[in-house]
Amino acid sequence: MSTTVSSSKPGKPQPGGKGPDTRAAAVSAKPVTWKTPVLLTAFGLVALVFFGLLAPTQTASFGISTGSDFFQLPAVEVNAFAGGLVLSILLLGLSGYAVYLKTKDRHVPGWLTVAFIVLFTAAFLIWVVGGARTPSISLAGLIAGSVTLAVPLVFGSLSGVLCERVGVVNIAIEGQLLGGAFTAAIVASVTQNPLIGLLAAAVAGAVVSMVLALFSIKYLVNQIIVGVVLNVLVSGVTGFLFSTVMQEDSDRFNSPPGLDAIEIPVLSGIPIIGPILFRQSLVGYLMYIAVLVVWVGLFKTRWGLRVRAVGEHPQAADTLGINVNATRFWNVTLGGAVAGIGGSFFTLVAIDSFTKEISGGRGFIALAALIFGRWNPIGAFFAALLFGFADNLQSIVTIIGTPVPSQFMAMLPYLVTVLAVAGLVGKSRGPAASGIPYVKG
Amino acid sequence: MVRVLKLELRGITKRFGSLLANDHINLVVEPGQIHCLLGENGAGKSTLMNVLYGLYEPSEGEILIDDKPVSFRGPGDAMAAGIGMVHQHFMLVPVFTVAENVALGAEPTKAARFLDLDATRSRIKEISDQYGFDVDPDALVEDLPVGVQQRVEIIKALVRNANVLILDEPTAVLTPQETDELLDIMRQLKASGTSIVFISHKLREVKEVSDTITVIRRGKVVGTADPAASTTDLASMMVGRAVSLVLDKAPARPQEKTFEVRDLTVIAPNGQHVVDGLSLDISRGEILAVAGVQGNGQTELTEAILGLQERVSGSVRLDGKELVGRSVKEVLDAGVGFVPEDRKVDGLVGTFSVAENLVLDLYDKPPFAKGISMSPAKIMENAKARIGEFDVRTPSAAAAAGTLSGGNQQKLVMARELSRPLRLFIASQPTRGVDVGSIEFLHRRIVAERDQGTPVMIVSTELDEVMELADRIAVLYKGKLVGVVPAGTSRDVLGLMMAGIPPEEHSHSPQAGQAAGRTTINTSDAEGGDHA
16 A cells, blocks of 8 residues: 555545545645755755865866867866855755755755756766866767767667556566667678668567567566566577677678768757757667657557556556557557667667677666656656766766776766665656556456 | 437356356346346346446347347447446546546547547536536546546546446445435436436435336346335345345443543555544444545554554553554454454455464464464364354355355454454444345344444444444544434435534434434544433
């Protein structure tokens, strides 16, 4: 019963989880807790001590423009000590306001949390860059790189959205990414056509998904277990084929022609935005299209309404003549295809060859992005961007040489993931029937 | 939309494995009639309707519409043929709006299958106005009261141009006032040409609204009855033998007050006060019935007394001993017998034998246990005695408890709880899903326990049961005590109390308070010495 926490209605104790009383007014009475104010205050204090009081005295420089922009903006230069101090005081101001709201028994608004995260990130950047051997980074490069690293995460979390919205938990995103990456590499190498490789990746992801769908929907095997087993299976199969086939003749089997960035003239020259939106590979453009299509599809079309109904209350859908299990099967398959395309990013865009475990656990980060983004394609997109940002920051910061050991910086993406999913967003409610097989009658 | 439609079921048989749920059922629903299917729980009414609605495929027999045979491969086919169904457990997506729920499955669309919810909204408004429903198409379903959710279900059927509307136990979740409103809606629908199949086991409603009554027992049609037939006749047709509907119980002779609840508050994991500052007491030899619509804190109240809830404040005293903060084991050892509301989940272990289930709370005590070993012979002996005493219909004492029927499972739980000397007996929904014959028996046992001088607390959402068993009635609404009133308080007063209106605000009701000298007793601290 503790899972019904978020339904939060007065006088609705939900005996046995059903039979709602419901005379209760439609007031959202989620209890106001100390969690957010306390967390914010703690982070504010950390910021004050490290980024403010213990700040390095160098001046941090952030480049805004890249050489190919059609006009140049000057780099932003900030004194690390002053910047850190100002920002950390601002942060403490925000956390103080959160505490004040709590004493008035009011919720901390979403904008406050977002503003806190942005300011904290800025303070952290100034501190890290200010303490580095070369206190200068390109902000434009940082952001563009974040988007690039986020591409497979976005595809992975879209796959998760498509599956969970229809009521199937997809732990196998990792396997779908990896399967896509491998297939794209080998097919593109053999055919010498990256587009065919891209298509093959989608098919490979779909095939992995079909196995998940078959076992979880038809044979009612626990979805988490099937997912985990699939991840291990795909990892084993691709690893085996890599060392037996690919490495034997890597010219023939593991040198796929890449998908190069397609620049849109003029627009790609806009500082910061240009490289993100208008200087992407085909897979990158597909990502933006996929996010929009999935969002519109889920919330504006007949298909989406049915999909969501199946994920929330399959019996209700069934009594209205919707074929629950067929809907689930095809949606999960579609999700796999989407993740497969995401996998092709590794071998067709990022690196021009396949290696063992090339997806490196990003399928699981995608899963976190899905939850952080509250099962919404656009939310998942931004969550994936955040994780991509943490990932990219880690590598850039290691290059410029910070006082922080690189191992700690390498933890950053995962630390952000844990904090994001566990803490700041509050409890989010996924589709009610997710993970529960539907048996008629 | 008046399209005359005659519906006929001919020789419908439905088997689930070896179980025969429907046995050659013949039924004709004439156009524009309210046709009642009367039968006990488990008689096969819902199965029959699920066959008619295309959810189950019949093993034999055929469905005819306007004398032409049809076959439904799914609910979609049934709906296309003009059949709509309001299920006992509503088939609404809680996080969808009313409009989304109504549209689902038959979505009006614009180009490229984009949803056209405006079309649905205007249809809802139209129907709402026609029948005086007052339903906001943009409200989230989970925020709506049960009565309104039911109207959404009816709208769903009407939007699909249903000419035959099946209502499966529609009044089970309603307050008496909401029930009256529903019966009015049914009459309106009938007047506008919709036939209704009304499934119920509540005789009062059936008599009030039906044109024809078909009685089903153990999967067979046992006959048709006239709505004018007497309640007793209908009941005996339903059960198959004469039943006495009125429990002859002697007036209570309450003795000293031994059970007291003071300012009990239970906080749910989401921070809600699901039981809120509740105080009541029960004397020895008295039955206090806790009434209220399901989900108003009854479950949490009983669980808090038993020690199953975590965040509990206030005081619960039995024989002067504090129970709050004690473990369940200690509470049971203090002499509390407890029949939980969901017997299958909380009352017994389905895969254990009947004999084992009968000693679930006593397995570690002599004579059933000796040191670390159990004594199977004694457990068997005990089982035979209880099975006989409570008339539990089971193939043997070694049969798995999960294989028994609902009524017999309930007898089993009751037999276990009443088999030791009690200082307090709590029964939650003691007769939910139990056949009428067993209800009579269970009620007699509860009264017998009272007459032995045990304080008894009954929690029930069935007003009939509350009125029949109670010596005093406590009504809960949103976790708070609305009031404690004497037995014999009228249905109307109780119904308003169940909607949260305290008795003093409508105390001029003429029938109220025949039993006691005073009409109402004030909220939250009805004095123990008040009973007649």
